[in-house]
Amino acid sequence: MKIRAPKDFWAGLMFIAFGVGFAWVAQNYQMGTSVRMGPAYFPTMLGGILAVIGLWILIQSLIVAGGPVGKFYFRPLILIVLATVLFGVLLKPLGLVLSLAVLVGVGAFGGFEFRWKEVTILYVVLAIFSVLVFVKGLGLPIPVWPGE
Amino acid sequence: MDLLNNLALGFTVALSFQNLLWCFLGVLLGTLVGVLPGIGPVATIAMLLPVTFTLPPVSALIMLAGIYYGAQYGGSTTAILVNLPGESSSVVTALDGYQMARQGRAGPALGMAAIGSFFAGTVSTLVIALFAPPLAEVALKFGPTEYFSLMVLGLIAAVVLAHGSLIKAIAMVILGLLLGLVGTDVNSGVARYSFGISELSDGIGFVTVAMGVFGIAEIMANLQQKDTRDIFVAKIDRLLPSMEDIKKCIPSVLRGTVLGSALGILPGGGALLASFAAYTLEKKSAKPPRNFGKGDIRGVAAPESANNAGAQTSFIPLLTLGIPSNPVMALMIGAMMIQGIAPGPQVMTERPQLFWGMIASMWVGNLMLVILNLPLIGMWIKLLTVPYRLLYPAILVFCAIGVYSVNNASFDIYMMAIFAVLGYVWVKLECEPAPLILGFILGPMMEENLRRAMLLSRGDPSVFFTKPISAVLLGISLVLLLIVLSPSIKKKREEAFQEA
C-alpha cells in the first residue's frame, strides 16, 4: 500500500481527525430527535460526514497519484506565530509601545533579511502611528505604557 | 411625479453645506476604518454615537451611513492590496484582487472595485427610492424555512468558489460549518465547543479567522523564499483599469448589482451572501477565457458591485419597517432613538426629509467615495513598492491590534495565531480557505434556521417543500449541485472510456 498522493493523504487524515473530534465532543450535549434537534445533532452529523469525506480522500490518495505536501518552512512559521503570541501576552502588562517592539522585532526576525537600523526605524514609525491612530484617534482602550 | 418630488426634496437636504460636510466626514472616516483590519464600522459608529447627540438628526444619520458604506470601500482596499479582508464581504474580493496586486495590477483592481461599487451604489439608491416599501414586504416573506433553503443554495455556491479539488472544497465547507458552530447555541442556550473558556462562548470571531487564515498565513507563506523582492511585481502595469477592462466588466457589474440589490434586503446576512453569490455566478457565466482565482478582474468587479448594492439595500428594512438587518443598522436605530425618532414604518411618512435626505445622501456619499478613492490608488500603489521585509511587520501590527480591538481580548490574538498556523497547513495541503470561510459564516445561520423552522412547524419537515419560496430555492440548489457535479462525472466517464 503506497501513498501515491501525500498531500491528499494528509489532508484526508486531517479531515478525519477534525470530523471525529467534533462529533466526539458533541456527545457531551443533548442529541434531541430529528424533529426537535438538540445542540449535538447538527455537529455530530456534520462531523460524521466530514470524517467520511476525509476517509474517501485518504483512500483516493492511495490509488491516484498526486502531489507531495508543500515544504514547511519552519523559521517564518514559528517566529511569526511566536511574535503574535508574545504580543498578545505582553500587551496588557507592558502596554502597546513595548509589546509592539517585541512584535516587530521577533516578526522581522522571521524573514531572511534582518537589518537592525531598518527594523528600528520601522518600529518607531509603527509605534507612533499606532498610538496616534488607535489610541488617541479612535479612542480604543489599549494601554500604552506598562501599568496602565 | 411623486418620485421626482421626493428625490428633489432629498437632494435639497443632502446637498446642504452642513450635510455635505458630515457626509464627507463619514465616508472619509469609514474608508480609514475599513482599511484598518479588525476595527469595523460597528465599533466606530458606536464610539461616535455620543457625538451625534449634538447634531441634527439628518446630519447624524448621514454621517453614520457614510461610515458604513465607506468601510465597505476601505475593506476592499486591504483585501486587494495585502489579502486582508476587512469585512466579511471583502473575502471574495481578496481571491482575485490580491492575485492581481501580486501581478502588478493592483491599480486596475482597486479602480474597478471603486467604479463597480459606484455604479452599484447608484442603481441601488434608485431601487430604494422606487421600491422600498414593496421590497420590505418581500423581505418579510422570508421566514426560517426560506432562509434555510437560501443558505443551502449559498453553501452549494461555496463549493463553486474553489478552483481546485471539488471534494476537498466540500470538506473545507463542512469544516467551516463545524467551526462556525463553536459558541452558544441559540435554541438551547448551551455553549458548544467552548471547553469552559468564556471568550469562546460567543463563538470564534470572523475577524480572528480571516486575519489568521488570509492575512498571517499569507505572510508566512511569502517569507519562504530568501529573496522577497518578487512578492509584488515591481513593475506596475497601470494605475487605472483600461477601457478594455471596463468594457469586459460591464456584464459582471450588472450581474453583481442585481444580485446585491436583491439579497441585501434580506435581514440577517443578505448582504454577506451577495458578494459570494455574485462571484459564483460570475465564475459560471462570464465569457471565457476565465481566469478566476488567478487574477480575473471580473472576479473583483462582480463581488464589489454586489456588496455595495447589498450594503445600500440593507437600509430598506431599517427605513421602512424599523428592523435592523445587521449590527450596524441596530446602531443606526440607536442613533435615531437618541434623536428622539422612533424607528418604524411611520418614519417614511412622518419624516420625509429624513427618509429621502438619507437616500439622496447615499448617492452623494458614493460619489464622494469614488472621487476620494481613485486618486488614492496612486498612493496605495506606492505603498506596495515598499520592500516586503518592511511591509509585512506593518501588516502584522495592524492585524494584531485590529483583532484585539474587536473584543479587547488578548485571547483573540492567540486564536488568530492558531488560525494562522492552520491556514499555513491548509496552504501546504492545498485545501482552500475561501469555502471554509463561507461555511463558517453560513453554518450557524443554517442550523439556527433549520431548527427554528422545525420548531415553528412543530416537527414537520415537509414545510421546506410546501412553502413556495423555499421550494424554489431548494430546486435551484439541486440544479446548481448537478451543474457543479456534472463536469467531474463527465471527467470520470472520460477516464473510464480511456481505460476501456
Next chain:
Amino acid sequence: MQRLLSLVVAAAAVALAAPAPAQTYPSKPIRFVVPFPPGGPLDITGRAIAQKLAESWGQPVVVDNRPGAGGGIGAELVAKSPGDGYTLLMGAVSTHAINPSLYAKVPYDPQKDFVPVALVAQVPNILVVNPSLPVHSVKELIDYARAKPGALSFGSGSTGSTGHLAGELFKTMAGVDMVHIPYKGGAPAMQDLLAGQTQLMFDNLANALPQVKAGKLRALAVTTSKRSPAVPDLPTVAESGLPGFDLTTWFGVFVPAGTPPETVAKLNAEIVKALASKDLAERLAAMGTVPPERNTPESFAAFVRAEAAKYAQVVKSSGARVD
C-alpha cells in the same frame, strides 16, 4: 562618614515626607465595562452616562464593550478587578438576577463580588400580538391558548432574556401551553412576529411601541406591576387576570466589592445627576422607563437582592435551564 550620615538622614526625610496627600477621586481615567455589544439601549445609555461623568469630572470615562455569555464575560471581568473605583460595570437583570439561576455555573458571585451603585433604568416589556391573532385582551389570549394548546409560538431575543422568562411565567400562571422560539437578538424576533411566523412576544417597550403605533402589532398589556407612563392606557398583565405578574428589564451601575463607600457615594451622586439631566431624562422616558423614587446604593442593592430571589423562583417554576 559625615557624608554617609547626611545622605541617610536626607533619605529618611524624603521617605517620611513622601506619602502624597490622598488624591481626590477620580484622578485617572475610568473604565466603564458594558457587557453587551455596542448599539443596544443599554450600551447607548451607558455611553451617554460616561460622557456626562467625563464632562463633570474632567477625567476620561472609556466604555469597554465585552459582550458574551449573556453579560457574563464583562461581569466576570469587573468582579475580578480591584475595587478602587476605576472600573465600573453596567450590570443588568440578566447578569445579576437571571444568569445565576439559569446557568449551571456562573464565574462570579452577583451578591458578594459587587457593590451596587445606582439604578439606571427599568424598562417594561409589553405583550404584543400579531394582528392576525383574534384576541384583544389578555383574557382572550388565555382563553385562545387554552382552547388550542401548543398552537401559539412566542419569540424572544435569547434564551434567558426577560422576554423568554416573561413568556414562561405567563405559561405557568395562566396554565397554558405555548412554544418558545429563541432568536439571536430582539430584531430577528420582531421580524418574524411581524411576518406572522410567531404570534406573540414580550418585547421591550422601546422596540415594540413604534410597531404598535403603526398598527403592525396589537399591544395587550405591560409586564410591570404598575402601568407605564409611556402607555398609560395599557393595562398590566397583573390587573388583566394574572395578579402578581411583574417583570422588568433593568440595568444599573456596579463596582467591584471592596470599593470604598465614599467613592460609591460619589459615583451614585454623579450618576443620579446625569440621569436627571434633560437629554438623558428624555431618552429614558422615551424608552418607557419608570424612574425609582429613591436611587441610593442601598436601595439599589435591596432591589437587586429582591430581583435575584424573584428570578430564582421564576426560572425554577418554568424549568428553563442552560448548561
